[in-house]
Amino acid sequence: MNHTGVEQILFFVGLSLLSYQDYKKKEVSTAAIVVLGFGGVLFRTADSGTQWISVLTGIGIGIVMLALSCLSRGKIGAGDGWILIVGAMYLELWDFLRMFISALYLAGITGLLLLFTKKCNRESSVPFYPFLLAGYVAVLWHNCGWRLP
Numbered sequence: 001m002n003h004t005g006v007e008q009i010l011f012f013v014g015l016s017l018l019s020y021q022d023y024k025k026k027e028v029s030t031a032a033i034v035v036l037g038f039g040g041v042l043f044r045t046a047d048s049g050t051q052w053i054s055v056l057t058g059i060g061i062g063i064v065m066l067a068l069s070c071l072s073r074g075k076i077g078a079g080d081g082w083i084l085i086v087g088a089m090y091l092e093l094w095d096f097l098r099m100f101i102s103a104l105y106l107a108g109i110t111g112l113l114l115l116f117t118k119k120c121n122r123e124s125s126v127p128f129y130p131f132l133l134a135g136y137v138a139v140l141w142h143n144c145g146w147r148l149p
Helices: 003-025 030-046 052-071 078-090 093-116 129-144
Strands: none
Touching (some): 078 093
């Protein structure tokens, strides 16, 4: 297993566990995010080919999400911003953006469907981590060159 494979597995397992936690409890473990982030920092600093502008751009997007969390008075969870900062440690910029934009689309469509079917109202919250996980799986799928028949 190469270095990238270990990173992919670690981020997938960590994001999967956090997604389950977010879905069940509507909150995530700060300690788990810190451990996952620390692993990402170790991988990035060990990789001499790291393009730090890519990492910093992803971190910037996570910081914007943290600011939006403050501005929305918590309607957007701070954990969403923190996991994006961590994700920037594991993914190249274009993969990071694919994951994030896919998650936004999926969460938006799901929210609209829940509203239209009256399963929730405008004040309801939807956990974001499972959508990030789905976006990450789509990135892995795309990068492996898998195609649907």
